Every structure is written in C-alpha cells, then in structure tokens.
Amino acid sequence: MTEKQLHKELADIFTADQLFTDELSRLTKGTDAGLYRLIPKAVVKVNSEEEVIRLLRFCNDKKIPVTFKAGGTSLSGQTISDSILMEAGKGFDFSVITDNGETATFGCGLTGGAANLILRRYRRKLGPKPASVKSAKIGGIISNNASGSSYGILHNSYNTIKSMRIIFANGSVLDTGNSESRKAFIAENPQLIGDIVQLHRDATENKAIESRIASKFKLKNTCGYGVNSLIDFDDPIDIIQHLMIGSEGTLGFISQATFRTVHDAPLKATAMVYFRNLRDVSEAIIPLRGCQVSAAELMDRNALRAVEDQQGMPEELKTLPEGAAALLIDTSADDEATLLNQMREIEERLAHIETLTPIKFTTDKFLYNLYWNVRNGLFTSAAATRPAHTASIIEDVAFSGERLGDALTDLRELLVNSGYSDAVMWGHLLDGNVHFTVFPDINSVEEVKRYSTFMHELSELVVVKHDGSLKAEHGTGRNMAPFVEKEWGSDIYDLMKRIKRAFDPDNVLNPGVIINDDSEVFIKNLKRIPDANPIIDKCIECGFCEVVCPSKDLTLTPRQRIVAYRFIADSSSAEKNRQKSILKQVREISYPLDQTCATDGLCGIACPVDIDTGKLVKELRWQQNGKLANLVADTIASNMAPLTSFIRGFITLPHSISKVVGYKSMENFARGIYKLGDGVFPLWTKYTPSGSKKIKQNIYSNENPDSPEVVYFPSCITRSMGGPSFGYEEKEDLPAKMLSVLRKAGYKVIIPEEKNRLCCGMAFSSKGFRKQAVRKENELNEALLKASRNGELPIVCDMSPCLLHMRETLDGRLKLYDQVEFIHDFLIGRLQFTKAPVRIAVHSTCSATKMQLEEKLFKVASLCADEVIVPDSVTCCGWAGDRGFFYPELNNAALSPLKNEIMNASEGYSNSRTCEIGLSINSGVAYKSLVYLVDKCTT
Structure with a gap:
C-alpha cells in the first residue's frame, strides 16, 4: 500500500484531529528518548x-505494522x-x-508522577519508580x-x-480482573490459549530450562520476554497477563x-557512605539486603x-581519592523508634567493611535533600558536559x-579500554543494577564502529564472564535485541520467538x-x-x-520543538547562508514552533540538562x-505613560x-x-480586566x-488593567488592594517616581525585542535604586512574572519580593488573620514555581480560607503575557483539567493578573490576586 x-x-x-500525516x-x-530515528x-x-x-483490526487485516507510544x-x-x-491520548x-x-x-x-500525586493523600505510591516516573506513562512503565x-x-x-x-x-x-472476561477469552481464543499451555509445559518439564529461567530472574532482568511467567503461573490467563509486562508493545496493548500500591512511610533517613573503590562498596550489598533499606545508590x-x-x-566530594565510590543508603519508617532501630542495624551490619568516613545517618531535611541532590544530579551533569556531536547513551x-x-x-x-574513560557509573546497588553513560559521536562512522565493538565486548563481559543481565530495567528494544539469544541461549530464545508468534x-x-x-x-x-x-545542543x-508544557496537547512540546529545529538546522547545513535558510523554514512552521510556545521556562526546570x-x-523571535x-x-517603549493611560480608559468600555446589553451579547x-x-x-471576554485608577501619590x-x-512597584499591567472584571465583588x-494590605500592616509605602513610564522589560524580551527590553530594564533599575536608597529598602511587585524578570536582570543590591512572598515573609506577624468559611483554589504561576513560592502561596492562602485546593494536573496556564488574547486555544489546552480539579471551589486566587484571566475563563470561577483575599481576611 x-x-x-x-x-x-x-x-x-479516524477524524482529522486524530490523524497526523x-x-x-x-x-x-x-x-523517543532512545538513540534511534525512524519516521512513521x-x-x-x-x-x-x-x-x-x-x-x-485495520493493521492486522492489511498486515501493516503498528507501534504504541x-x-x-x-x-x-x-x-x-x-x-x-x-x-495514547487523553481518553486513557x-x-x-x-x-x-x-x-x-x-x-x-x-x-507515573500524576498517579503518585493521587496516591500521596493515602500515604501510598506505585511500586515501580523509574527516573522518568514524572513523565513516563503507566502503559510504558x-x-x-x-x-x-x-x-x-x-x-x-x-x-x-x-x-x-x-x-x-x-x-x-x-480483562484479567473479570472472571466472565477470562472465561470468554479462553473460549474465543483456543489457539493462543493452547500455545500458552504448551509453552508452560515446555518450560516446566525441561528442568534445565526451568532452572535457568529461575536463576536469571533472581536478578533484575528486562532482556527479552518475561519467560518467568511460564514457570511462575499455571493459569494461561495469569501467564498472558505477566508476559505482557515487559513486552514493549510487541504482544498487545495494555x-x-x-496495581497493589506500596506504603509510603513518612519518616526517612539517609547516609552518604564513602568507600575506597568499587570492590569495597560492593561488599556492603549482601549485608544490606538483610536490613530495612529503601535504596542503596552507587x-x-x-x-x-x-x-x-x-x-x-x-x-x-572534592577530597575523595581517585577510584573512590559512594553509597547513598536510605531507610524509612512510620515512627521514630523504628527508624532509629533500622539505622542502628544498618550501621552494625556494615561495621566490618572499611569506609573512608564513619557511617552517619541524618534525618535533617536539608542534608537529606542535599545527599539526594548529589545522586539525582549525576546524569544531568554528565550529559550536560559531554562533547559536541555526541549522543548520551545510558x-x-x-x-x-x-x-x-x-x-x-x-x-x-x-570502559577505559574502549575509550569511554569519562563514563559515569551509578546504580541501584541493592539489586546489583548499575547504569553507566557513554558518549559516542554517532555522526561518525568510526565512532559507531567503536561503539559496536564495545557493545559486543560488554555482552561478553556481562553474560559469559559474570552471568549477569544485559538489560535490568531499560527494556530490550532495538538496542539489545541482537544480544538476547546470547544471554538466554537458543532453547529459551526459541521459547521467546514462539511467544511472539502465539500473540x-x-x-x-x-x-x-x-x-x-x-x-x-x-x-x-x-x-x-x-x-x-x-x-539546545545538549x-x-x-x-x-x-x-509541564502548556502546548503539549495543542501543537508541539519542547522536545518536539528541538527535534524540528535540529532537523531544519541539519538540512540547512550545506546552504551558503545557513541562518537565512533556518529562519525561512522556521517561518513555515511558525504557529506550532513559535506562536504557541508560552516561553514560560518550566521545561528548563523539568529538563535533566537545564534546557x-x-x-x-x-532568540528566533529576535x-x-x-x-x-x-x-x-x-514607540511603545518611549510612550509607556500615555499607553497605559489609554488602556486604562479603553479597557473599561x-x-x-x-452592563447595558449583557455580557453574553458583548x-x-x-x-x-x-x-x-x-x-x-485580541479576544475580549467578561473576565478581561477593567482599567485601573491612576496612582497619584508617590508616598x-x-x-x-x-x-x-x-517600595511598591506596580507593574505596567496592573497600572493599566488591574481593575476588577466579571465575578469580582x-x-x-x-x-x-496592595496599598491597603501594606498600610494595614503598618508600612510606609514608597512608589518610584515617574512610575507611569516604568516597565520591567519582560514583555519586550519575550517577543524578542532585546534592545527595548534592556532600555526598560535600565530605567526601572535606576528608579528602584533611587526609591530603595540603593537597596536598603525591600521592594514588592504585584506581578510574579515581572518580579522574576526583575530578579534576573536588575542590580543584585535590590531586595525584590513577589506580592505573596512579601506577605509571607514580612506581614504574617503584623496582621490578624480570620479564616473565611470558603473552599478556594490557588494557582502557582510559572514564575512563582521557578522562584519556589508554591509553599508560601499555599500557607498564606491557608491562613485565609478553610479549605485550599491546588489542582494536581495544572502547571503553566498558557496565557503567556498576551498569548491568551491572540491564541486562546493555547490557554484552553493548558487548562483543560482545571474545571474538574478545583472541586467546586467558589473562589480562585493567584499572583499574576493576566494569568488570572485564563484561569477564570477555563474554570468558570473568577480568579483574582491573593492580595484581595488577604485584605478581606485581615485586620
């Protein structure tokens, strides 16, 4: 065909919105995340x-291959x-x-991350927890x-x-959990059931095969099919269910x-233990297996x-000798006495092994997180510093x-002999499972040959010399498919081929x-x-x-934007004027690549290499x-005062x-x-703000x-369109409201002179107008230094996106605070809070998330309301400055889960006036600044 x-x-x-050609x-x-490229x-x-x-059925009838993602x-x-x-779409x-x-x-x-968020309220979690758990989906896990x-x-x-x-x-x-479905499936699929029964017999009646399978699965093993299903179960449906696990989409679609979930003990302790070499650290594993250990990370x-x-x-870390290794040991319990006993037992079991420093557990949250940051940063740092043109293969x-x-x-x-002496090695040593990175230049024929030689030598070392697993948890894929028979032998490999044919x-x-x-x-x-x-090269x-991407269900994700840009850059490499060629092709896909990108930066937080x-x-916009x-x-940069004045008047109209014709008609x-x-x-809705009143005083x-x-800096957004909209009481x-809260707390408030012409420059920067952005940044910097007496006074801003941009671009002497952050850090002790009997929803903007203000937002909100809801599935709202006015579909796609997740909250609060527009539209609840709630609930 x-x-x-x-x-x-x-x-x-299939409908047009389901089919991509x-x-x-x-x-x-x-x-995908692997090192291969095929285009469907x-x-x-x-x-x-x-x-x-x-x-x-279409693919089966036409004999057309299909792959699940x-x-x-x-x-x-x-x-x-x-x-x-x-x-797999949102229906799943x-x-x-x-x-x-x-x-x-x-x-x-x-x-998996969303599943664990749901389970967290029950103190439960999923058993499997790959490093990709926040992004990997249940089907893939x-x-x-x-x-x-x-x-x-x-x-x-x-x-x-x-x-x-x-x-x-x-x-x-x-449906393996439904007895009627099991019976019907057995009756309707006699060939498959017969094949499974015969495979079970062939695996269990040949004692050499049965023993080999049992022995191999004492280790983590995802190389080939899970043939342990053939010896662990008698019922053909149970065998089918367990063969599906680890089958990588080759047997059917789950x-x-x-799941049977796992208890998540609240009290945790960890110890970072240093050893002279890899051999010494390995001696700790067998003793640790007799202890209550949550993790032992090499x-x-x-x-x-x-x-x-x-x-x-x-x-x-800097003083450790060459060849040293560390083991991060983690243990957890429900009560302090049990935790102490577990820590003591681990120390006793390891007392005979020589370590570079004494074993010392900590329950201090700062140290605990610090040690895990060391562990979690390994791959990040190694991949980020790899040579140009190289792949990062784990x-x-x-x-x-x-x-x-x-x-x-x-x-x-x-690794050293193969030319990969810079390889980073880490792993889940409690299971004898070790990861390592190599960075071959897969654009080079010679480097690919070297990588091929290494893989053959690796399979010899793992399988023949040490009887290990070639894949412990990353799956076989194309990467290890040629080596499956080497690991399992021809008899068991033949069972695997028969499994594939049966299904x-x-x-x-x-x-x-x-x-x-x-x-x-x-x-x-x-x-x-x-x-x-x-x-993006890393x-x-x-x-x-x-x-975390707001456009993931609309156009492209950050990964997809990078893939597209790399393809364009690679295809333009032979052009005389490469940059012009790239820009020309970028313009052709401007809507998915550029126009619907919120440029919110949350992808940089989620990215292992900080992209x-x-x-x-x-940069493309610039x-x-x-x-x-x-x-x-x-012109806009030079006329901020008249522009904000015009918007103040026009936006109220x-x-x-x-009020005369009705909001629906308007x-x-x-x-x-x-x-x-x-x-x-721009698209106007009833939730678009009305104009603000002109601020006439400076003090x-x-x-x-x-x-x-x-010092209070009212952003240009709130100076022009900071007024109430539909749903505001x-x-x-x-x-x-900001002035009311500050003065209620006993503060003298100073507003910068020439406030009407000031702007942080973020709006210009996000659109690629670098020169104009720097100009506005410099003007604001000078004004705030003057108003704050060269940084002596704290400065509060009423828009979190503006505040983040100010922190990134202004003088380091300036003490800059978001509105919610300033309330949390300075005003809680100066105000009397009275909780309102309401259920409210709060939204942490991208900028607030990047500044790690989520807990402060929640705490301030909790002082004001009986119940505070934070929607689990909502990250960036997708309004993105003015994108929501011109590309409302981006905002709608980003906030599609919001209405269900606010759980009948009657009020919504955030800390960015523009974001609040989109939140209101997509929830049906009028979102406003948390300052409104604080003002209402305090004296």
Whole structure:
C-alpha cells in the first residue's frame, strides 16, 4: 500500500484531529528518548478502547505494522516506527482508587508522577519508580517492567499488578480482573490459549530450562520476554497477563492496569557512605539486603566529580581519592523508634567493611535533600558536559551480589579500554543494577564502529564472564535485541520467538523489537545530532519536559520543538547562508514552533540538562523582528505613560457596554471581531480586566513615625488593567488592594517616581525585542535604586512574572519580593488573620514555581480560607503575557483539567493578573490576586 493510499484509508476511519500525516508531526511525534530515528508514515491518536480496536483490526487485516507510544521516555528504541505509530491520548488519562489507596486502577495514558500525586493523600505510591516516573506513562512503565531506585524486583510492575485490560492484535479484549472476561477469552481464543499451555509445559518439564529461567530472574532482568511467567503461573490467563509486562508493545496493548500500591512511610533517613573503590562498596550489598533499606545508590568517582563543583554540594566530594565510590543508603519508617532501630542495624551490619568516613545517618531535611541532590544530579551533569556531536547513551546491567565487586571492576576497565574513560557509573546497588553513560559521536562512522565493538565486548563481559543481565530495567528494544539469544541461549530464545508468534502471528505489533534477526540493528537508524544552537545542543530528547508544557496537547512540546529545529538546522547545513535558510523554514512552521510556545521556562526546570526551550523561541523571535516591528517596539517603549493611560480608559468600555446589553451579547460581538481580525485584534471576554485608577501619590505615609518602609512597584499591567472584571465583588483595583494590605500592616509605602513610564522589560524580551527590553530594564533599575536608597529598602511587585524578570536582570543590591512572598515573609506577624468559611483554589504561576513560592502561596492562602485546593494536573496556564488574547486555544489546552480539579471551589486566587484571566475563563470561577483575599481576611 502506498503512503498516500494509507493516509486515505486511515482518514476514512479516524477524524482529522486524530490523524497526523504531515511531515512535521510525523518527525516530532515519532521521536523517543532512545538513540534511534525512524519516521512513521502516519501517527494516530486514540482516546478509547474502541478506537484502539479499530486501528489494530485495520493493521492486522492489511498486515501493516503498528507501534504504541505513551510518554516516549524509552531508551532502547521501543517506541519508534517507520509504519503506523499509535499514540495514547487523553481518553486513557484516568484513575480509580479503591481500598483506601491499597489498590488503584490507572489508564495507560496517565503519568507515573500524576498517579503518585493521587496516591500521596493515602500515604501510598506505585511500586515501580523509574527516573522518568514524572513523565513516563503507566502503559510504558508496565510495558518495560520499569523499576527504579527504591523497589527493585519485589515492587516492580511484574509483582505489583493485580489485573489489566489487554487489546490483542486481532482486536479481541481481555480483562484479567473479570472472571466472565477470562472465561470468554479462553473460549474465543483456543489457539493462543493452547500455545500458552504448551509453552508452560515446555518450560516446566525441561528442568534445565526451568532452572535457568529461575536463576536469571533472581536478578533484575528486562532482556527479552518475561519467560518467568511460564514457570511462575499455571493459569494461561495469569501467564498472558505477566508476559505482557515487559513486552514493549510487541504482544498487545495494555489500556489500563490495577496495581497493589506500596506504603509510603513518612519518616526517612539517609547516609552518604564513602568507600575506597568499587570492590569495597560492593561488599556492603549482601549485608544490606538483610536490613530495612529503601535504596542503596552507587556513585563512582566520575559521577561524584561531575557534581562536586556545583553549588550546595558537600565539600568532602572534592577530597575523595581517585577510584573512590559512594553509597547513598536510605531507610524509612512510620515512627521514630523504628527508624532509629533500622539505622542502628544498618550501621552494625556494615561495621566490618572499611569506609573512608564513619557511617552517619541524618534525618535533617536539608542534608537529606542535599545527599539526594548529589545522586539525582549525576546524569544531568554528565550529559550536560559531554562533547559536541555526541549522543548520551545510558546502558544498564545487573550482577549477583556475589559477583558484583569483580564485575564492576571489570566494567570500569572495559570502559577505559574502549575509550569511554569519562563514563559515569551509578546504580541501584541493592539489586546489583548499575547504569553507566557513554558518549559516542554517532555522526561518525568510526565512532559507531567503536561503539559496536564495545557493545559486543560488554555482552561478553556481562553474560559469559559474570552471568549477569544485559538489560535490568531499560527494556530490550532495538538496542539489545541482537544480544538476547546470547544471554538466554537458543532453547529459551526459541521459547521467546514462539511467544511472539502465539500473540502476533503476522508480526504486526512493533516488529524488530525484542526479537530481531538483524545482528546490526543496534547500530542502524541512529539519530543525527547536528550543531543546531548552543541553547539546545545538549538536549538528549528524553521528553521529561513534555509533561509541564502548556502546548503539549495543542501543537508541539519542547522536545518536539528541538527535534524540528535540529532537523531544519541539519538540512540547512550545506546552504551558503545557513541562518537565512533556518529562519525561512522556521517561518513555515511558525504557529506550532513559535506562536504557541508560552516561553514560560518550566521545561528548563523539568529538563535533566537545564534546557529552557523558550529561550530558543525568544532568540528566533529576535532574529525575525524586522525594522517596522522594532520601530513599533521603540514607540511603545518611549510612550509607556500615555499607553497605559489609554488602556486604562479603553479597557473599561466593554464592561460598561456589557452592563447595558449583557455580557453574553458583548462576548459574542467580541468573538466576531476577533475572528474577523484573524490575529490582529485580541479576544475580549467578561473576565478581561477593567482599567485601573491612576496612582497619584508617590508616598503613602503611616501615622507611626517609626513604621517600616517598603517600595511598591506596580507593574505596567496592573497600572493599566488591574481593575476588577466579571465575578469580582470588590470595585477596587489591585494596586489599591496592595496599598491597603501594606498600610494595614503598618508600612510606609514608597512608589518610584515617574512610575507611569516604568516597565520591567519582560514583555519586550519575550517577543524578542532585546534592545527595548534592556532600555526598560535600565530605567526601572535606576528608579528602584533611587526609591530603595540603593537597596536598603525591600521592594514588592504585584506581578510574579515581572518580579522574576526583575530578579534576573536588575542590580543584585535590590531586595525584590513577589506580592505573596512579601506577605509571607514580612506581614504574617503584623496582621490578624480570620479564616473565611470558603473552599478556594490557588494557582502557582510559572514564575512563582521557578522562584519556589508554591509553599508560601499555599500557607498564606491557608491562613485565609478553610479549605485550599491546588489542582494536581495544572502547571503553566498558557496565557503567556498576551498569548491568551491572540491564541486562546493555547490557554484552553493548558487548562483543560482545571474545571474538574478545583472541586467546586467558589473562589480562585493567584499572583499574576493576566494569568488570572485564563484561569477564570477555563474554570468558570473568577480568579483574582491573593492580595484581595488577604485584605478581606485581615485586620
């Protein structure tokens, strides 16, 4: 079937918003975290089991391969395709909690992080906890049998899943938790059931095979299929369920799963223990297995060196000798006495092993977080400092406790001899599971050959010399498929091939993954990694950024923007004027790449290598701004006072008209103007603010001559459009409320002179007008230094995005505070709070999140209201300065979960006037500054 015919036939059975056949979508959606690149012929987004069945029957009938994709965080090439890629949509993003959290059912499209947030209120959590848990989705976690640092084999997906719903290649459905479904499936699928029964017999009646399987699965092992299912269970349905775990989408589609959750003990302690070498640290593992240990995380000397110069790292890291290693030991309990006993037992069990420093546990939260920051920063730092053009490849292997010391010593020697002496090694040593990075230049033929040689030597070392696992938790994929038979031997590998044929006789589901006869597949279809832009060149395309992106369900995610830009930069490399070629192609995809990017910077927080994709988009805007655009920006920058004055008057007019004709009629009219203007006119709604009143004074004195002083900078937004909108009980604007709270707390308030022309410059910066932004920053800097007496007085700003930009650009002497932060840090003790009997919702803006103000926002809100709700699934609101006026679809997509998650809250509060517009629109509740609530609830 031709690609054109395929697209036509898919269009007959799926709606246009579910089917992606354009080049950009196929490239970007076809990307995962691995080192391979295949571009699908089509991407289909499914939102229900019925749609999955429809697609699988189509593919099965036409013999067209299909691959499933959830979060795309897989590292071994499991979720890429050159055929049809099926993407799990929001219809699979659901949860049902039962037995007070002891069991929980999750849709395959829900992230592990979201699942754990839901379970946290029950003091429960998922068993599996991969490093990607915040971004990896339930379907992917199960399909890779992911585990992670704290749970190992005992609490992985294989051992904690109670039941699941499976859709097979022929479209049949099995609910393993429903007795009627089990009976019906057995009756309707005699061939598959017969094959499973025979596989079970062949595995259990051959004692050599049975013994080998049992022995291999004493270790973490995700290399090949989970053939332990064949010997652990007798019932064919139970075998099918457990074979699905770790099957990487090659046997069927898991639409949902019910987990037995794990208790999350509240009290935790940790110890960072330093050893002379890898052999010594390995001796600690067997004793630790007899203790109550939550985690035992290895860090070799290269790993510690990668983080030792970072701010906040323990000083002793720099003094460790060459070859040293560290073990981060974690334990937890429900009460202090038990925790103390556990700590004491661990110290006693390890007393015979020589350490560089005494073993000392801490329960101090600061130290606890500091030690885990060391551990969590390893891969980040190593990947961020890798050479240009290189890929960041993470391998993971496992060895028995008895062989661990020798195996790790040999592994380090192999890395050095193979030219990867800079490799960072870390791992979950309680399970003998070790990760390491190598950074080959996969653009180079010679480097690919070197990597190939290394992989063959690694398989020899792990399998032949030390009888270990080639893959412990990252899955087989294409990366290790050629080595599965080497690890398992021909007899058990034959069982695996029979499993694939039984489930998928026409090899339609994710062909080439796990079972692959091509011995070179692991070095084929490698991603090209061009020098695209220094802002993004360190990207490893892991996808951790995607979960926080407001445009993820609308256009592109940060990872996808980088993939698209890299492709453009690579294809333009031969052009004489490369930059012009790049900009030309960028303009062609401006809407998904640029216009719907909120540039909020949250992706930089989620990114393992600290890449803020918004900075790339801002640079592109700067490069594309022409003379006319700069002239307009210059005019605005020079006329802030008359501009804000005009907005104050004009923006109140629609509200005045609405009081006569009704808000519904006014909104319909405004929507018509917006559509007619096609991007020229902003969209007005009833939640658009009215104008503020002009601030006439610069000093607001207090009766007490000894009263403290504060500088208040009302942002240009709140000076112009800080007034109330639909749903506000109050008639005062935000600056008036801010002054009321400050003066109520006994402060003398100073407002900078020439306030009407001041602007922090953020609006110019976000649109790529760098010169104008710097000009406004300098003007504000001078005014605030003067008003604060060169930084002597604190300065409070009433817009958190503006405040963050000020912190990033203004004089370090200035003590700058967000409105909520200033209330929390300075006013709580000076005000009398009375809780209002209301349920409220609060939203932490992107800037507040980056400044780590969430807890302060919640605490201040909790002083004012009986119940405070923080929606779990809402990150950036997507309003993005003025994007919400011109691209309301971005705001709507970002806040699609909001209405359900505020749980009948009657009021909403935040700390950015523009963000509050979009929050109000998408919740139906009038959001306003938290200052309003503080003013109402204090004396």
